[in-house]
Amino acid sequence: MSKKINDKITWVGKTDWELKKFHGDEFTTINGSSYNSYLIRDEKTVLIDTAWLPYDKEYVSKLEEEIPLNKIDAIIALHGEVDHSGALIELMNKIPNVPIYCTANGIKSIKGQYHKDWNFIPVKTGDTLNLGENTITFIEAPMLHWPDTMFAYMDKEKVLFSSDGFGEHLASEHLYADEVEEDLLFKEALKYYANILAPFSLMVTKKINEILAMNLEISMICPSHGLIWRKNPEKIIEKYLEWANNYKENQITIIYDTMWNDTRKMAENIARGIQNKDKNVTIKLMNTAKDDKTDVLTEVFKSKIVLVGSPTVNNGYLHSIAGILEMIRGMKLKDKKAAAFGSYGWSGEAVKLITEELKKAGLEIINDGIRVFWTPDEQEEKRLQEYGESIAEI
Numbered sequence: 001m002s003k004k005i006n007d008k009i010t011w012v013g014k015t016d017w018e019l020k021k022f023h024g025d026e027f028t029t030i031n032g033s034s035y036n037s038y039l040i041r042d043e044k045t046v047l048i049d050t051a052w053l054p055y056d057k058e059y060v061s062k063l064e065e066e067i068p069l070n071k072i073d074a075i076i077a078l079h080g081e082v083d084h085s086g087a088l089i090e091l092m093n094k095i096p097n098v099p100i101y102c103t104a105n106g107i108k109s110i111k112g113q114y115h116k117d118w119n120f121i122p123v124k125t126g127d128t129l130n131l132g133e134n135t136i137t138f139i140e141a142p143m144l145h146w147p148d149t150m151f152a153y154m155d156k157e158k159v160l161f162s163s164d165g166f167g168e169h170l171a172s173e174h175l176y177a178d179e180v181e182e183d184l185l186f187k188e189a190l191k192y193y194a195n196i197l198a199p200f201s202l203m204v205t206k207k208i209n210e211i212l213a214m215n216l217e218i219s220m221i222c223p224s225h226g227l228i229w230r231k232n233p234e235k236i237i238e239k240y241l242e243w244a245n246n247y248k249e250n251q252i253t254i255i256y257d258t259m260w261n262d263t264r265k266m267a268e269n270i271a272r273g274i275q276n277k278d279k280n281v282t283i284k285l286m287n288t289a290k291d292d293k294t295d296v297l298t299e300v301f302k303s304k305i306v307l308v309g310s311p312t313v314n315n316g317y318l319h320s321i322a323g324i325l326e327m328i329r330g331m332k333l334k335d336k337k338a339a340a341f342g343s344y345g346w347s348g349e350a351v352k353l354i355t356e357e358l359k360k361a362g363l364e365i366i367n368d369g370i371r372v373f374w375t376p377d378e379q380e381e382k383r384l385q386e387y388g389e390s391i392a393e394i
Contacts, residue, residue, distance in 0.1 A: 002039070002066045003175050005220075005228070008134065008157055012063055013037040014051040017171045022083075027195055028294040031188060032171025035083055036224050038161060039066060040154070043132025044073040048152065048161055049224060053086030060090045069095050074129065076136070077102040078163035079149045080109030084224055089114055101129060103140055105148035123150070139214075141165065141207050143200040151211075158219035160211075165204075166236045167223030168192045177227040177236075185227065189236065192225070193243050194301035195294055199332045201244035208241055246335040248304040251282040252391065255296055256309035257289045257318040262343035262375045263309045269381045270307065270341065270370075273388020281392060288320040297327055300336075305366070305391060308358060309341040312350040317342070321354065329361040337394060340369035341387075343376070366394060 003011040013036040022029045035051040037059070045067065051059040063069065069091070077085055077100055088110065092098070097119055102110065104122045111117065123129075129136040131154075139151040144165050152161040168188035172180055197204055221229040221236065229236050254271055258264040264287070271283050284299045300306050308325065310317035338361075340354035351369040359365050370387050372380050 002062070005038075005175070005222075006157065008040055008042055009154075009159065009222075010039045010041070010066065011036065011175060011228075012039045012047075012059075012066055013049075014055045014059055015171050015173075016052070016055075019169070019171070022169060026293075027169070028292045029169040031169065031184075033169040033225050034171055035086075036167075036222065036226075036228075038222060039063075040131065040134075041067075042134050044130075045071050046074045046076060046129070046131060046136070047072050048076045049078055049084045049163075050087035050091060052083040056087035056090040059087040060094070063091070072098055074098060075100045076129075076152055076161075077106055077110060078152060078161060078224065079146060080106050080113065081146060082113060084163070085110055085113070088118075089116070092116065092118055101138070103142075103148050103150050105142070105146075106150070109146070109148045125150075139207075139211065143203045144207060145196050145200060153216055153218075158217045160216070160218050160221050160233075162221050162223045164196065164224055165207075166221050166229065166240065167225035168227070170226045172227060175228055176231070177229045178231040180227060186239070188226070189239065190243065190302075191294065191298045193240065194298045194331070198243075198301055199330055201246075201332070201334075204240055204244040208237060208244075246333075247301065248336060249282065249302045250280065251284065251299070251303045252305045252307070253284040253286065253299045253303040254307045254309070255286045255288050255300070255321075255324060256341075257287060257311075257320045258309075259311050259313065259318070260375075262372065263311050263341070265376050265381070266341050266343060266370075266372055266384055267307075267309055269376065269384035270388040270391070273385035273390075274392040275388075276385065277389040277392035288324045289318070293324060293327065296324055297331065300328055301331065301333070304336060305394065306336060306338045306358075306363065307341060307391070308338065308354050310350045310354060311342050312344040312346070312348050315347055315349050317350040317354055325354065325357040325361065328363075329357070331361075333362060336363050337366050338363035339366040339391070341371070342369075343372045343374065345374050348373075366391070
């Protein structure tokens with residue numbers, strides 16, 4: 001079902017209530033998502049993005065209910081990823097000569113996925129498309145979050161179409177951010193930023209400052225996922241600048257995996273020591289084998305200190321810890337401190353190996369970590385709590 005935004009712009013996307021995983025199984029989307037597509041009717045009619053491939057026929061069928069397809073003068077592909085471009089084959093089979101405006105990298109991406117030589121028109125920052133009353137200005141936004149990404153600004157309507165910027169995975173019967181519960185909205189927006197855009201924070205800051213320097217008056221931000229920012233759109237812009245600036249809260253996150261609960265007991269005693277020393281700090285304990293990795297990475301992103309624990313297994317550490325360490329490395333975090341811990345019965349290398357991986361990930365290593373031989377007894381529990389107190393003092 002289409003939804004009218006104003007006299008010129010109509011939302012023609014797809015709300016996916018059933019989506020629970022995204023990017024394969026990498027991103028958990030417990031609240032679903034949306035694939036936002038926008039139809040602009042001016043003297044020229046332009047379609048911005050489509051929908052994910054599984055919904056290609058449904059998308060095109062509903063689009064035909066909104067407008068005869070031969071009335072579409074141009075397509076703007078802000079980003080070539082399949083959740084944005086997946087309905088292109090179905091659509092272009094019906095209107096094969098309609099030009100597709102995208103970046104040079106967008107052409108590579110779309111051709112690489114669909115192997116079609118459509119009527120591509122490459123654009124770069126500052127290029128424009130005159131629609132009649134309105135003019136679209138293209139703004140390249142590489143690595144927000146793919147090399148092909150761009151934004152589009154519609155001047156008279158003062159609307160920024162921001163692709164994967166400023167979005168969240170959140171399905172809703174509503175269209176606008178101000179119509180949903182704010183805590184949930186910003187929780188999902190932060191999760192989206194932490195898991196998708198955090199590695200590119202330097203580019204996020206640079207691109208936002210570049211757009212601000214263009215003195216564009218922005219009354220609305222229309223992202224490719226989630227809700228549209230129509231009231232105080234500067235609020236999500238300010239949040240992005242905050243999140244991109246080595247973001248951290250007064251939080252310590254302890255992540256661990258455990259075989260026979262010895263490393264879990266270590267984590268709990270360290271947490272107890274932290275709490276004894278500092279009642280104000282937020283402490284998160286997360287088992288990487290049981291807790292959702294999307295949530296784990298979000299809490300890591302929010303933290304000033306991250307502690308990672310695993311028993312030693314086969315001269316290494318447990319596979320859920322290996323996976324989460326690789327994902328933390330990919331986040332390219334700055335200005336966070338870290339240490340390792342773990343129990344062992346024989347060789348005991350895990351703490352040293354985890355410490356090395358945390359260092360590779362760019363985290364500042366607090367100390368050599370702490371190990372416990374087999375199961376912590378009362379004396380070791382006291383030592384672990386004292387260790388937690390020392391962490392709280394940092």
